Each structure stands twice: as C-alpha cells, then as structure tokens.
Amino acid sequence: MxxxxxxxxxxxxxxxxxxxxxxxxxxxxxxxxxxxxxxxxxxxxxxxxxxxxxxxxxxxxxxxxxxxxxxxxxxxxxxxxxxxxxxxxxxxxxxxxDVVSIDEVVVKGTRPISRLISGGVQINVANTVLSGIGTGNDVLKRIPMITGDNGRFKVFGRGDARVYINNREVRDPSELDKLNSADIERVEVISDPGARYDATVAAVINIQTAQKPGEGFSFNARSSFYTGENNDYINQISTNYRKEGLDVFANLYYSNISSLLKGDISQIVDVDTLWCQNSYTNGGMRSNALNGTVGVNYEISENHYIGLRYDIKTSPQKNTKDIYLTSDIYADGVLYDKWKNRELKRTANRPVSQVNLYYAGQLGNLSVDFNADYYCGGTDTEGMHVEMSEEFGERTLYSASHIDNSLLAGKLQLAYPIGKGKLSVGSEYVDISRNDEYSNKDLPGFTSKVNVDETNLALFTEYKVLTNIGNFSIGLRYEDANYDYLVDDEVADDKSRHYRQWFPNASYATKIDKVELQLSYTSKVVRPSYRELSGNLAYGNRFMIETGYPFLKPTVRQDLSLMIVWKIVQASVRYVHQKNAIVTWIDRFESDPKVSVLTSRNLHELPKLAAMIAIAPTFGIWKPQLSCGIHKQWLDLTSYGINVRLDKPSFFGSFNNTFDLSGNFMINLDAAYNSKGHLSTSYIYKDSFLVDCSISKSFFDKSLQVKLAISDIFNQNRAVNEIMMPQTDLKNLYHFDNRALSFTVRYYFNSARSKYKGDAAGADALNRF
The missing domain is CATH 2.60.40.10 (Immunoglobulins)
Structure with a gap:
C-alpha cells in the first residue's frame, strides 16, 4: 500500500x-x-x-x-x-x-495518549475527555501513576511530587482548582527528575497549558460549597489583561474549611511495669485562608521576556485545633487511672510573602533562564492542655511557639546545542534562616530556642542526545550544603552539619516496533525537615511527648526504573535503595521510662520494589481507566532490638470511569483500593476502599460549568497504622469526615492564562518550611 x-x-x-x-x-x-x-x-x-x-x-x-x-x-x-x-x-x-479491534469490540485510539519523555511519561489532555473533567485537580487524579487530591499528589514508587504549571512550581494548592482542565495541553509525569532539579526532588508533575491568542481582559470565577458533618466554602477569582507584549495578572482566593477527627489509640509499654493505655479521641480543626497574587510579564522582544510575581498568604482569623482525649490506663492489668484531656491550639499565621523575578531569553543558539526568589513568613501558636485525672487531680498546661522563616535564592540555567544533542549547565544558591522558639513554663525542660542557618550551593550539567539507536541523557549535580545549628544563640558544633555530595543521573529510551521503553537511574537525597531536626519537646499527655532528632542524617536514594508504553497500556518497575533512611521511631523518656518519645531515626538501609500497570481504552461514551500495582520493602529490625520483619507487600488498585454524554453532560464514578502491608516502620493493618461520584454540565459554549459531587460515598476514608518499637507497641485508627456533598459553579470570560515563565529558586527549602 x-x-x-x-x-x-x-x-x-x-x-x-x-x-x-x-x-x-x-x-x-x-x-x-x-x-x-x-x-x-x-x-x-x-x-x-x-x-x-x-x-x-x-x-x-x-x-x-x-x-x-x-x-x-x-x-x-x-x-x-x-x-x-x-x-x-x-x-x-x-x-x-486510528482504530484497533480488541476482542471484537471496536476501541478508538483516542487520546489521552501516553508517550515516553526524558525521565518520565507524557499524557496528552487536549482534545480528550479529560479536557472537560473540571479542574487541574480533577485531571491529575485520573492520570496513571498519580494519587492524591487538593494540590498534593504522589507519584507511584517515588513519593511526594512537586507540581509545576508551565515550569513554575505551584506553591498554593488552590492553584490547581483555579486551572480549567480545558486549558491543559498535556501533563508530564517525571518520575526520574534530572540534574536541573534539586537533589531532594523525588518526582515532578509538570502541567503545560495551551497558548490562546488574543488580547484584552479575561477572568474566571469559582464558588464551591461542601456539606457533610461540616459546611465548607471556597471562593476564587482570577483576572488577566494582555496588550501587545504586556501581560498583567492577579487572583484572589478565600477558603473556610472545617474537619472532624475521631480515633482509637492503643499504646502498650513494657518496662518495669506493663503499661496499657486505651484512648478515644474526638475533635475538630478549622482553618481559613485569604491568598492573593499579582504579577506582570513583559516581552522585550521576540526572544526576551522578564517578569515579576508577588504572592501573599494570610489567615484573617486564627486557625484552631480542639481535640478531646479520653483514656483508661492499666498497670500490669490493673486499672491505674482514668483521665479526660482537652488540647486547644490557636495559630496566627503572619502574612507569608514571596517575590519571584525572572528573565528568559534566547541569545543566538544559547538559551538563558534566570530566577530569583525572596520569601518570609511565620506563625505564632498558643496552646492549652487540660488534664482531668481521677487519681492525680486536674492541671492545666500552657504553651507557646514562635516560628520565623526567611529565604533568598537564585538560579541560572544555560542551554546550547552541541552535535545532535543539547548541553545544559547551571547553578543554584540558597540562603535560609529558621527561628523556632517553644515555651512551656509548667513543665521544666520543655522551653527551648533553636535557630538553623543554611546555605546551599549547587552546580549541575546535563546532556541529551538523539541517536539512531535511541535517546540518551546523562547528568550530574553537585551540592555543597552547610547547616549551622544554634541553641539559645550558641552554635552547637555536634548538631551542625556540612555536606558535599554528587548526584548522577542517566537514562536511555528506545522504541521496538510500537513499544516504547525507557531505562533510568537517579541518585537523590531526602533531607530532614526543620521539624524533624528540632530539639523542642512537644507535650502530648502523661505518657507521650514528641520531639525531633538533631543528629539525623540525610537519606541517600539510588533508583533504577524501567518504563514501558504500548498503545493504551502503561507499565513501570522500580527498585529503590535508601541509605540512612529517615523513619518514625519511639524511644523512652530518660527520666521516666514509661513515657514514650515519638521522634525520628536513621536506619542503615531500606530497599524497596514497586511495580504497576495501567490500561485506558475507550468504548464509545465510556472511558474507563484501570490501574493496579504492588509495593514491597525488605526491613529486618532485629539489629535494633525488635524481633520482627517488616516486609509484607501492599497492593493497590483504582478503577476510574468517565461517561461523556451528549448535551455537555459528564458523569464520573471512581473507586480506589489499598490493602494491608508494611510501610517504613509502620504496619497498615486494615484495607481501605473509597468511592467518589460526580455529574457536571457545561453551558454557553462551556463558559459556565456546574458540578454536583459526592466524595467518599461509603465513609471509608481512614488512616490506620501500628508501630512496633523496643518496649512499645502503638496502634492508631483515625476516621476523617471526607464524606460530603459539594456543589461548584465556575464561570470563564474570555479565558486566558498568564504567560508567566518564572520558576522558583530554592524550591527544596521552601517546601521544608
């Protein structure tokens, strides 16, 4: 032919x-x-x-x-x-x-179509059923390898992902709710980020939007109401104005969210006495946010762009946490005490400000990308802890914490074609400071002041080339990180750190007939958060306190993965070796051994294996997507004084169904399952099964959209885990109030997106705040 x-x-x-x-x-x-x-x-x-x-x-x-x-x-x-x-x-x-036949059922090869890209996979969204699904959040929830919601997502086998929109990191989770799915061109799931990304970045989700021509004013507005055990509200408006090379944008977002928490807690401590604490907790949290953004882009000439963006996050009212805890305490099987506790916290979020300045340009064949960031913010928290004990009377404890964060960062990246490939080189510098003060005058030894000053200089290079036998990519990143740890304004040499580390990465991709394959290797690091490093003691109850561990070492990850894409099928296998893995740990309080200290520790190593497969065919109006996978770890705690192996695999599966009906109607029915299994030092001892459903309709050429949804129909959203430590067994079962009926209205007028090309420097430090 x-x-x-x-x-x-x-x-x-x-x-x-x-x-x-x-x-x-x-x-x-x-x-x-x-x-x-x-x-x-x-x-x-x-x-x-x-x-x-x-x-x-x-x-x-x-x-x-x-x-x-x-x-x-x-x-x-x-x-x-x-x-x-x-x-x-x-x-x-x-x-x-193209049209293919599967078991005599005609299945169109309509997009979204997966294809391999350097370090990951790309999913086309434009001109597919996903383009009418609603928001950026709705799109990501239906992408293979991605789990999560509300701006916080994980990539299968990798963990928490950084989300980008047009290469700019998303700092405000509500941004994904503001993004219209019809404006998304494609989603790139980068499970093996290269050298240009911070060494702490485990995975990247990059959303690329379609460019719309035209000038003038545009805006879109959204209002959502949620009702379940509480009533919640979210309102948002975004505006944009374009004229020739000038692009001005602004948005405003307000939310008022309440959540309920119910839980059963069991703790067994075997020291000189066998202590058993059975507790029931019930309470709620309320948070509110008023966030704003203003920015400007200017096209100096055809290949030169500059821009400035300012973000501010505030809470008009204090965020509150009010938890009640009822406990029965047994000593060697005999009732020792009963108490009722109340923990009340009020947090005032001081305005968080972030400024980003960028330049993006082309000087001949040389591409230049520069970003500078400044960040400052903090919180003030007042706490009250009331204990009513049948045997030891009543007492009230008052605490206060004060946190300040600041950052100054810059990043420069250059790219130039060499031979059949492209060479990229760059540098990133970060200077950050954190001040963490905690006081509890009613408990001696619980008042402290800790400062962490950090500088990090990174150099990186990457070369990508297309050959007759496939695509090759190789990169190398060097980071020089210095941490000064100060206690009461004095440098603590035993807790300060200085790291000089190299992080290589490489990948090879090819195509055999219609099968795309990519083999990747990356070296990454997981640095402890400032909370994990803090030596401050946080009081829980008479048998539990929480603190960080200043001697934590960063975890070094070595990842080897294979990804396969064939028509409507996508699969991956990944092996991860973690050295100095940071895990949750329980120690004994030195002055009172019956008191547990919830903290973090390093394990010598923690190897893991993950595998998944997804298929997304189309049967007329029905667009199903089926995914399943397995996580397996190998962990023996015998050398840590615990005669137990934590190596039971866990399985997961999801079945998402979209029905694209006439009249701009769309119905979604989604189900997700997670099995029991070991995760780090925890055992997930119950299965979970979640079902969500929604129906939406668009009017006026899709300018107006209304959506009615029910989340967690069977009210099965819960968090369960068991931690077995030396002399301690802690078991938790928490229920959340995620079952809710929601109604959302969105309106788009001359919808457009900002042309902002800025990226964030110092991304790792901002996330660790």
Missing part, C-alpha cells in the same frame, strides 16, 4: 521543484491542532532522510531542505493514521484517528 501511495505522489511531484523552507499545520478531523506530531521530509525516489520536526502546540511545523524536485512528507502521531503526501509549503494536513 505504501508503495502505491509513494508512486502516486511521484507522478504528482515529478516535474516540480521546491523552496528550501516548508511549513504547515497538522490538525485532526475536528479541526483541532495536533501538537507533538512527527513530520519527516524524505527525498525521492530512494526515500533518503532530509530533515525532521515536531509540531508545536498550535500544530505548526517548519522544515528546511536543500532544493530538490522530489520531496515527500511523512506525518505521524500516536493514535492517528500515518499520512504520506507531497511536500507543499503552507498546507493543512488532517490526520484521522
């Missing part, structure tokens, strides 16, 4: 000659542009390769060739039939969807 097509084209173009530049646009049958289609130019009759290109977000391409009278274009994209046609400039090329 291909020979016949080629022969017909030869007859058509045999006597014609062409200019050196060939341009065009690739679209689908719905007249929507197809981005990232492959366009290859051949000379005839021997079909010798001349040049190639990838279409941009508008489906446009541009090729350059030596003059020839016989040229042939090959245009292909996953999910579409490949076309061969004459190399005529300024033409529109329409690709038809």
């Amino acid at each position: 291909r020979n016949i097509i080629v022969s017909m084209i030869l007859l058509f173009i045999g006597q014609m000659s062409w200019a050196q530049t060939i341009t065009g646009v690739v679209k689908d049958t719905a007249n929507s542009p197809i981005s990232y289609a492959t366009v290859v130019l051949y000379s005839l009759p021997d079909t010798t390769y001349v040049s190639g290109a990838i279409t941009n977000r508008e489906g446009q391409f541009k090729l350059t060739a030596v003059e020839s009278k016989q040229l042939l274009l090959q245009v292909s994209s996953i999910g579409y039939k490949t076309r061969y046609l004459p190399a005529i400039t300024d033409q529109t090329i329409v690709l038809e969807q």
Whole structure:
C-alpha cells in the first residue's frame, strides 16, 4: 500500500521543484491542532532522510531542505493514521484517528495518549475527555501513576511530587482548582527528575497549558460549597489583561474549611511495669485562608521576556485545633487511672510573602533562564492542655511557639546545542534562616530556642542526545550544603552539619516496533525537615511527648526504573535503595521510662520494589481507566532490638470511569483500593476502599460549568497504622469526615492564562518550611 501511495505522489511531484523552507499545520478531523506530531521530509525516489520536526502546540511545523524536485512528507502521531503526501509549503494536513479491534469490540485510539519523555511519561489532555473533567485537580487524579487530591499528589514508587504549571512550581494548592482542565495541553509525569532539579526532588508533575491568542481582559470565577458533618466554602477569582507584549495578572482566593477527627489509640509499654493505655479521641480543626497574587510579564522582544510575581498568604482569623482525649490506663492489668484531656491550639499565621523575578531569553543558539526568589513568613501558636485525672487531680498546661522563616535564592540555567544533542549547565544558591522558639513554663525542660542557618550551593550539567539507536541523557549535580545549628544563640558544633555530595543521573529510551521503553537511574537525597531536626519537646499527655532528632542524617536514594508504553497500556518497575533512611521511631523518656518519645531515626538501609500497570481504552461514551500495582520493602529490625520483619507487600488498585454524554453532560464514578502491608516502620493493618461520584454540565459554549459531587460515598476514608518499637507497641485508627456533598459553579470570560515563565529558586527549602 505504501508503495502505491509513494508512486502516486511521484507522478504528482515529478516535474516540480521546491523552496528550501516548508511549513504547515497538522490538525485532526475536528479541526483541532495536533501538537507533538512527527513530520519527516524524505527525498525521492530512494526515500533518503532530509530533515525532521515536531509540531508545536498550535500544530505548526517548519522544515528546511536543500532544493530538490522530489520531496515527500511523512506525518505521524500516536493514535492517528500515518499520512504520506507531497511536500507543499503552507498546507493543512488532517490526520484521522486510528482504530484497533480488541476482542471484537471496536476501541478508538483516542487520546489521552501516553508517550515516553526524558525521565518520565507524557499524557496528552487536549482534545480528550479529560479536557472537560473540571479542574487541574480533577485531571491529575485520573492520570496513571498519580494519587492524591487538593494540590498534593504522589507519584507511584517515588513519593511526594512537586507540581509545576508551565515550569513554575505551584506553591498554593488552590492553584490547581483555579486551572480549567480545558486549558491543559498535556501533563508530564517525571518520575526520574534530572540534574536541573534539586537533589531532594523525588518526582515532578509538570502541567503545560495551551497558548490562546488574543488580547484584552479575561477572568474566571469559582464558588464551591461542601456539606457533610461540616459546611465548607471556597471562593476564587482570577483576572488577566494582555496588550501587545504586556501581560498583567492577579487572583484572589478565600477558603473556610472545617474537619472532624475521631480515633482509637492503643499504646502498650513494657518496662518495669506493663503499661496499657486505651484512648478515644474526638475533635475538630478549622482553618481559613485569604491568598492573593499579582504579577506582570513583559516581552522585550521576540526572544526576551522578564517578569515579576508577588504572592501573599494570610489567615484573617486564627486557625484552631480542639481535640478531646479520653483514656483508661492499666498497670500490669490493673486499672491505674482514668483521665479526660482537652488540647486547644490557636495559630496566627503572619502574612507569608514571596517575590519571584525572572528573565528568559534566547541569545543566538544559547538559551538563558534566570530566577530569583525572596520569601518570609511565620506563625505564632498558643496552646492549652487540660488534664482531668481521677487519681492525680486536674492541671492545666500552657504553651507557646514562635516560628520565623526567611529565604533568598537564585538560579541560572544555560542551554546550547552541541552535535545532535543539547548541553545544559547551571547553578543554584540558597540562603535560609529558621527561628523556632517553644515555651512551656509548667513543665521544666520543655522551653527551648533553636535557630538553623543554611546555605546551599549547587552546580549541575546535563546532556541529551538523539541517536539512531535511541535517546540518551546523562547528568550530574553537585551540592555543597552547610547547616549551622544554634541553641539559645550558641552554635552547637555536634548538631551542625556540612555536606558535599554528587548526584548522577542517566537514562536511555528506545522504541521496538510500537513499544516504547525507557531505562533510568537517579541518585537523590531526602533531607530532614526543620521539624524533624528540632530539639523542642512537644507535650502530648502523661505518657507521650514528641520531639525531633538533631543528629539525623540525610537519606541517600539510588533508583533504577524501567518504563514501558504500548498503545493504551502503561507499565513501570522500580527498585529503590535508601541509605540512612529517615523513619518514625519511639524511644523512652530518660527520666521516666514509661513515657514514650515519638521522634525520628536513621536506619542503615531500606530497599524497596514497586511495580504497576495501567490500561485506558475507550468504548464509545465510556472511558474507563484501570490501574493496579504492588509495593514491597525488605526491613529486618532485629539489629535494633525488635524481633520482627517488616516486609509484607501492599497492593493497590483504582478503577476510574468517565461517561461523556451528549448535551455537555459528564458523569464520573471512581473507586480506589489499598490493602494491608508494611510501610517504613509502620504496619497498615486494615484495607481501605473509597468511592467518589460526580455529574457536571457545561453551558454557553462551556463558559459556565456546574458540578454536583459526592466524595467518599461509603465513609471509608481512614488512616490506620501500628508501630512496633523496643518496649512499645502503638496502634492508631483515625476516621476523617471526607464524606460530603459539594456543589461548584465556575464561570470563564474570555479565558486566558498568564504567560508567566518564572520558576522558583530554592524550591527544596521552601517546601521544608
């Protein structure tokens, strides 16, 4: 068939000659542009390769060739039939969807289509059912390998992910709720981030939005109401104004959220006496936020951009936590005491300010990307702890904490084509300070003042090249991190640290027939949070206190992974080796052994294995997506005084269903399952099963959208774990009030997105705050 097509084209173009530049646009049958289609130019009759290109977000391409009278274009994209046609400039090329048969059921190869990219996988969203799903949050929840919600997501086998929108890190989780799914072009799930990312970044989710032409004013507004055991509210408005090279944007977000917590806690302590504490907890938290953003971008010339962005986060009212705890205490099986506790905390969030300044430009073939960030903020918390004991009477404890954070950071990245690849080099510098003061005048030894001053200098380089046998990428990052730990304004040499570390990464990707494969290796680090390093003692009850561990070492991770994409199937296998793994630990309080100290420790090593597979076919209006996987770790605590092996695997599965109905109606029914199993030093001793459902409809050419949803229909959202430590067994079962009915209205007027190209310097430090 291909020979016949080629022969017909030869007859058509045999006597014609062409200019050196060939341009065009690739679209689908719905007249929507197809981005990232492959366009290859051949000379005839021997079909010798001349040049190639990838279409941009508008489906446009541009090729350059030596003059020839016989040229042939090959245009292909996953999910579409490949076309061969004459190399005529300024033409529109329409690709038809490919259709395959599975068990005599016709399944269209419609997108979202997965394809491998350096370090991860890319999911196309534009022109798919996902584009009408609602928000950025709704889209990410339905991407294979991603779990989570409300702006906080994890990547399978890697853990917490940094979320970016157009290469700018998302600091405010509400940003994903502000993002219209129809504006998303694609989602990149980078499970093996390269050297340009901070060594602490385990995974990256980068959302790329489609560029819309036009100028003038635009805005979008959203209002949501949630009702369950509490009533919650979220309101948001975003505006944008464009005129020639000027782009001004602003948004305002307000939320008032309440949550309830119920739990059963059992703690057994075996010292000179066998102590057993059975507790029931019941209470709630209320938080509110008023966040604002203003910014400006300016296009100096075609290849030079500058911008400034200011974010402020405030809480008009104090956030509160009010928890009641009822406990029965037994000593060697005999009732020792009963008490009722109340813990009340009020936190005043001082305004958090962050300023970002960027420049992005092209100097010939040299790409330049510079970012500078300043951050400051803090909290003041007042606590009251009331204990009513049948045997020891009543007492009230008062505490207060004061936290200040500040950061100054800069990042420069340069990229230049060398040979068939591109070389990137860069540097990042971070200077941060944290002041943490805690006082409890009613308990001796519980008042402290800790300061941490940190500087971190990083140098990195990465080279990516395309060869005949596949794509190669190799990178190296060097970090020089210095921590000065001060107690009562005096440097504590035994707790201060200085690290000089190298972090290599490499990947190889190829395609065998229609199967894409990528093998990756990365070296990463997990640095302890400031809370984990803090030596401050936080009082829980007469049998439990919490503190950090200033002697924690960073965890060094070595990751080896294999990713496979074949048509509508995506799979991955990952092995992770962690040295000095940071885990939850329980020690004894030195002056009173029956009191447990909840803290953190380093384990010598913690190896893990993770594997998953996902399939996403289409059956008419029904678009299902089935994912399943397994986590397995190998951990023997015998050498730590505990005769137990924590190596039971855990399984997970999800089944998401979208029904794309006529009249702009859409129904979603999603289910997720997680089994029992070991996770670090904890045992998840109960299975969990969650089901969500929603129905939405769009009006006025999708400018207005209404959505009715029910979350956690069977009220099964809970957190369970058991921690077995030397002389201690702690068991927790918490229920949350996630079952709720919600109603959301969104309105988009001349919808547009800011062209802001800034990235965040010092990303790791900001997240650790």
